[in-house]
Amino acid sequence: MSKWPPPDPVAVLDATELLLRMIISSSWLHIAAHGIISITAAVENRVISQGRDGAIKLWGSKIDTNSYQFCI
16 A cells, blocks of 8 residues: 555546647546546447545537547
8 A cells, every 4th residue: 555645636628629739628527535446438439437425417419520539
């Protein structure tokens, strides 16, 4: 076990317009006090996230772009 406590997790899902380099949408995924354990892409333009609070959320997404990425 580490002698240091884990950092407080904070996660925000941002959608960014790459040509203009600006955020076009932003959303808190889970309660900041609990944070996120994992995010994964699912079928049919959906994203699944699991929080440390035990909640699993299925997000519908429509991304009209040639590229996208998640930075965590």
